[in-house]
Amino acid sequence: MFQEVLGAYGLNVEKFKIEPFGSGLINHTWKVYNNEVAYILQEVNTEVFRQPQNIAQNIETIKKYLDQTAPKYLFVAPIPASNGDDFVLLNEHFYRVFPFVENSCSIDFVHHPEQAYHAAKQFGKFTRMLCAFNVKKLKPTIEDFHNLPLRIEQFKAALEQASDERIGEAKFAISEIIRHYDIEEQYGHMVDSGALSLRVVHHDTKISNVLLQVESGVGLCVIDLDTVMPGYFISDVGDMMRTYLSEANEEERDFNKIAIREDVFAAIHKGYMEEMDQVLSFTEKQFFIYAGKFMIYMQAVRFIADFLNGDIYYKTTYPEHNLIRGLNQIDLLNKYIAKQLKFEEIIKKINDDKVGDAKTILN
Structure with missing residues (x-):
């Protein structure tokens, strides 16, 4: 699976390490990285999101608006695949790739x-x-x-x-x-x-x-x-x-x-x-x-x-x-x-x- 999906983004799977990432309970998420660059790969849970095309359309519509009205805002949208699509469809599973934001982190609980x-x-x-x-x-x-x-x-x-x-x-x-x-x-x-x-x-x-x-x-x-x-x-x-x-x-x-x-x-x-x-x-x-x-x-x-x-x-x-x-x-x-x-x-x-x-x- 990794080879086909990453290949659709022009990425050679042999040049990356891949490991599970985050604590989300709905989608499957992995970090794909090497010494030079890092990405987030995600499989969308279509049992929950039955029309993932709506997700892609919403994000793209908002991105275009923010690019015009707030271009400096960090809006983490999916990276288009080599064919320009926001998703990669493989065996009826939807995958997408995001840029990994360096020097960032997320937490699971509010401690203070x-x-x-x-x-x-x-x-x-x-x-x-x-x-x-x-x-x-x-x-x-x-x-x-x-x-x-x-x-x-x-x-x-x-x-x-x-x-x-x-x-x-x-x-x-x-x-x-x-x-x-x-x-x-x-x-x-x-x-x-x-x-x-x-x-x-x-x-x-x-x-x-x-x-x-x-x-x-x-x-x-x-x-x-x-x-x-x-x-x-x-x-x-x-x-x-x-x-x-x-x-x-x-x-x-x-x-x-x-x-x-x-x-x-x-x-x-x-x-x-x-x-x-x-x-x-x-x-x-x-x-x-x-x-x-x-x-x-x-x-x-x-x-x-x-x-x-x-x-x-x-x-x-x-x-x-x-x-x-x-x-x-x-x-x-x-x-x-x-x-x-x-x-x-x-x-x-x-x-x-x-x-x-x-x-x-x-x-």
Whole structure:
């Protein structure tokens, strides 16, 4: 496979070392390198991305726009193959090659607030630079990816057909999802009222999807652009809340380790709003805290629905795996909601400090 794919890019496989790269769970990724040059080779998971041509088209369309409007921005797009195509199709598998960005790195977990700040700033910058872009030019790469009403309908359907045994095991989780139906109701009101503007958003804002400078830790750009498509800012902000705030991730079985780091919340708000403050409407800004509830709740719903369905979507390694994941996210959600007043205080302080700084400059 390597010989045929790399050959399509004019690369001699015998002149390179090839090794698995990164921690992504969807696509297969390798680093291809020698003493002179390095590339990233990736096989697109067509079970998840059923129309990879849409990915290629979206990235190419955005690249052309940014080349014109922000030519200095580091936009890591695939390298065209020798025939000019963005993908190489081999035995019904889609492959692509990216340049490897020297002196860059990615991390899997947020260890301190500065990392959250730089990541949030990069995701905000990406959407800001595309605020004048015609979002209708982009095609969905995963249909209904963050469609919360659909996820609730899927949960209800799973609940109707689930075995008594699974319903019994998930009794508490089910009751908590039902108790928080208001999160989905609020989302429906927001969308129906037009309170949220459709924008170009990343949709997968985990910390590993940001390149950082090796020495300074400063953010360089966002990567893994397969889920870039039309959406609402709450998807990007909410996914950062879900994956940055607690040191314990969704696989943690000891829920005592799930804790909300207020300094990380402040860092997310500061970094993102430094880029998006002039882009988001006043109404959208009121939903910044809601964004965390939206994404955490949706992931809990998806895990519990899959458990009720007999674990047909997410890979599991033990019988209660999806149930534990769902309960983990429910615990995170409840701890997040308990911090809402504190979050409001944090945002107010950041905004007050911003006004104070502006007055100092004027004086």
